[in-house]
Amino acid sequence: MQKCKIERIEEGAFRGLGRLVYLNLGSNNIAFIYQESFDGLSFLQQLILEKNRLEEIKLGAFSQLGFLNLLNLGDNFLVYLPDIIFQGLQKIKLISLSNNTLNIVADQAFVGLPTLKRLSLDHNELQYLPTEALSKLSGVTRLDLGWNPMTFLGEEAVQMDSLKHLFLNDMALQDVSHKAFEKSPGLSFIDFQNNQLRVIQPLAGLEQMKKVNLIGNPIQCNCYMRPFKEWVDKSRIQADGICSSPIPFRGEHLQSLRAIDLKCDSNISEVEEQQAPVPTKPNDEFISCPQDCVCRPDLLHATCENKGHRKIPKGFPANTRLLDLRQNEFHTISKNAFFDMKNLISLHLQNCHIYELQPGAFLGLKKMIYLYLSNNKLSTINAAAFEGIPQLAYLYLDHNQFTKIPKGALKLLPNLFALHLQYNSINFLSDDNLAGAEKLRWLYLTGNNISDVSPMVLRTTEELEKLHLDENSLSEVPTSALAKLPVLEELKLSKNPIKSIGNGAFLPLAGSLQHLYLNNLGLEKIASGAFAGIGPWIKSLYLENNKLQNLPSMNNFTKLEVINLGDNPFMCDCQLLPLRRWIDKLNLKVGATCGLPANMHGRKVKSISFKTCPRWKMEKPKPTQQNRKSKEKPTKRKRSQENSHNSSRRRNKSRE
Secondary structure, three states: OOOOOOOOOOOOOOOOOOOOOEEEOOOOOOOEEOOOOOOOOOOOOEEEOOOOOOOEEOOOOOOOOOOOOEEEOOOOOOOEEOOOOOOOOOOOOEEEOOOOOOOEEOOOOOOOOOOOOEEEOOOOOOOOOOHHHHOOOOOOOEEEOOOOOOOEEOOOOOOOOOOOEEEOOOOOOOEEOOOOOOOOOOOOEEEOOOOOOOOOOOOOOOOOOOEEEOOOOOEEOOHHHHHHHHHHHHOOOEEEOEEEEOHHHOOOEHHHOOHHHOOOOOOOOHHHHHHOOOOOOOOOOOOOOOOOOEEEOOOOEEEOOOOOOOOOOOOOOOOOOEEEOOOOOOOEEOOOOOOOOOOOOEEEOOOOOOOEEOOOOOOOOOOOOEEEOOOOOOOOOOHHHHOOOOOOOEEEOOOOOOOOOOOOOOOOOOOOOEEEOOOOOOOEEOOOOOOOOOOOOEEEOOOOOOOEEOOOOOOOOOOOOEEEOOOOOOOOOOHHHHOOOOOOOEEEOOOOOOOEEOOOOOHHHOOOOOEEEOOOOOOOEEOOOOOOOOOOOOOEEEOOOOOOOOOOOOOOOOOOOEEEOOOOOEEOOHHHHHHHHHHHHOOOOOOOEEEEOHHHOOOEHHHOOOOOOOOOOOOOOOOOHHHHHHOOOOOHHHHHHHHHHHHHHHHHHHHO
């Protein structure tokens, strides 16, 4: 069904196609995949969704596709992979996420994919290797990460036991730790083609290595490369690369040289080698780039990371899409600092000691979508600082010094999708804090000091789907504020000093809330009606590390996929019997253990016998009228008829 101008897949659209094995929905205009979009396709083996407009995939969207072995999500607009997004793909072998704009991969994104053999993440916007997420892939043998703007691979960056072929081509790699692949002992091929590596050290732990491709790197064939050359020669590894210096070896193949030939000639200075002309292809054009910066016209990326700049450099190529200025010392971003970069989409200003954004600081960046201002010293923002960036969707202000959300700062950002304000010092959310952010979908306020939430603060963010208020100072659930969020799906309240939850605490979220985090609260009591309205919709519920001795009735939680009740001191007496019965019906690991009485401490609730309780026997369904009649005590006449009938049957049987 490719090229059919499809914009939406309704829930249950394919129900009834239980024998379908191949579905191609490529080259359409699909923007969202909903939870039940593929219900009924229980035997589907290949699903093609490439070249759509996918922005988001709802959790559980693939949970019915247990036989799927190929999933193609290439050429879309995905920017974020949340936890357990591929849940249910028990037989998947290949997932393609090429040519998206992925910037963040959650640590648990690839959990539960034991059969996956090949993963393609090339042509995205990953600036850091998602080490934790990739380490969950126990069976992947081929990983494509090329064409991502990474500059460095640190120690133990890749931790994948089964990995054999790794593609890191056409990136911006300037340095690779000699221990980067130490936790991937099965690697036999690494492709470093077209990076910025001048020197590379012997790679530790790679006893199975057969080939390393360094073509397209400015390799310095001098004494600094000798250890690498000795390693590949001794291990009989094919190392393809062409020397860019020193001058006598320029253009020579690394494989053709002897390790003993790689020397540092004191008669030729390093400066002379750097300044010596490098052969270029015919008609090559000069690419402008500021001093101490690296510009990649093929990737449309530029980086000046950690170069000690105190002013924003000028002279980047006009078509630059990603600019990385992390770890410099700008202090102030002045007006029109980026005015000549009209095509910029992603701007990185993390760890730059910034304490002031002047009005018009980002003027001219009409196409910018991502702005990273994390780990700076911002305590306030002039509302006019965001003038001229109407397309901004992702704003990172985490790890700064805000004591309140800057008033009016969001009014000039009508398309803001995600706002990151984690780990600041915000203590109160007032009425107008989020004015202007009508399209906000994700709000992160983890790790502040919020003790009070105004009932009206979220009235303008009716499209909010994700709200993180964990690690704050809330003493109760902000029920009144939640009443303004009709489509909220995920709520995190973990690590707040909430001792009790009253009736109807989450009632405003009935019909939308799917993921609720109430762990590590010190929670002692949950009222019988605390979960009223939300039970039938909840998919994951986290209540671990609290002080709960019992729970209210949980029978209406019918869609649970994850529940954690661990580290609670449950009182394992007859009052816990309803909870025990409910746990018995679940096909899930719950982690519930007894805290009291002392002789049961530490035992699993599910293992405790409640046979001494008066209500131990499981309740049986009430008999229907027909069953009731069949169980009535027979009358004398009926018994006489039955006895006569049975005697007749015995006589007939004896004759036979």
